Amino acid sequence: MLDDSSDEEQARTWWNAWSEDFQEAGGHSIAVAFGPGAPEGDDLGLLGDVSGRDAIELGCGGGQFGIALAQQGVTVTGVDISEEQLDYARTLAEKHDVDVEYLHRSVTDLFDIPDDAFDLAFSAFAFQWVEDLGACFTEAARVLRDGGRLVFSVDHPYYKIVDTDSHEVMRSYFSDEPRREYSESLNAEMVVYSRGIGETVQLLTEAGFTVETIREPGYEQPENYESEFGSFDADLMAKVPPTVVYAARL
Numbered sequence: 001m002l003d004d005s006s007d008e009e010q011a012r013t014w015w016n017a018w019s020e021d022f023q024e025a026g027g028h029s030i031a032v033a034f035g036p037g038a039p040e041g042d043d044l045g046l047l048g049d050v051s052g053r054d055a056i057e058l059g060c061g062g063g064q065f066g067i068a069l070a071q072q073g074v075t076v077t078g079v080d081i082s083e084e085q086l087d088y089a090r091t092l093a094e095k096h097d098v099d100v101e102y103l104h105r106s107v108t109d110l111f112d113i114p115d116d117a118f119d120l121a122f123s124a125f126a127f128q129w130v131e132d133l134g135a136c137f138t139e140a141a142r143v144l145r146d147g148g149r150l151v152f153s154v155d156h157p158y159y160k161i162v163d164t165d166s167h168e169v170m171r172s173y174f175s176d177e178p179r180r181e182y183s184e185s186l187n188a189e190m191v192v193y194s195r196g197i198g199e200t201v202q203l204l205t206e207a208g209f210t211v212e213t214i215r216e217p218g219y220e221q222p223e224n225y226e227s228e229f230g231s232f233d234a235d236l237m238a239k240v241p242p243t244v245v246y247a248a249r250l
């Protein structure tokens, strides 16, 4: 069940308030896209041949990644905590004439989704909003079949500790404290977790996954990266990977 009292509720409020502007900001093509620096499509080779597979997208947002997989013959279920993001995804799937099931769930509690239902769980840039990442991985393990894969990206923890103006380290890599940002225009606070790579691997292992690979794609021509979100800096991207992608098998 969605927890009304916590960071999870704050993430829901934030994303409901931001969804329209976020989706209008551009940069959201229908594509396999793990995030800044990662090539579009499965050039990282992390998904393999997905046709005919059952997949769940965790934190599906506007649905672009899942719709791209649905177009390749994958049966996709998308879950997200934000009703606004889900509404956007439903409309987009209809527009692209693909059948994707969208459910209002937290990735930490997929309660009525049966065990062993999927071959693949995937996620792009959603888990940094999740306070209890261990619960999220445990749920992913529960709904995946034996041998199933979890492939996900988050913003790179090293990128996130560096100040984008001064390029100085402004936070400790070892800090457990989440970042809190208040937006007056959204009248909402967001709480973002930046976890070290070792900690993430530990949580995956505890949930029963074996990590297959960790990729830290760099952007070949960062000066050409036109982020309309304003949160990625080309000079910094030339030196520090903005995205980290994990692939793990059950």
Ligand SMILES: C[S@@+](CC[C@H](N)C(=O)[O-])C[C@H]1O[C@@H](n2cnc3c(N)ncnc32)[C@H](O)[C@@H]1O
Pocket: 008, 011, 012, 015, 058, 059, 060, 061, 062, 063, 064, 065, 079, 080, 081, 082, 085, 105, 106, 107, 108, 123, 124, 125, 126, 127, 129, 130
């Ligand atoms: C940056 S968006 C990424 C969306 C999409 N994966 C993409 O690449 O555009 C982050 C998404 O994570 C969702 N989210 C945050 N916390 C969540 C949670 N606990 N359970 C499900 N979704 C969550 C937000 O509502 C938002 O849609």
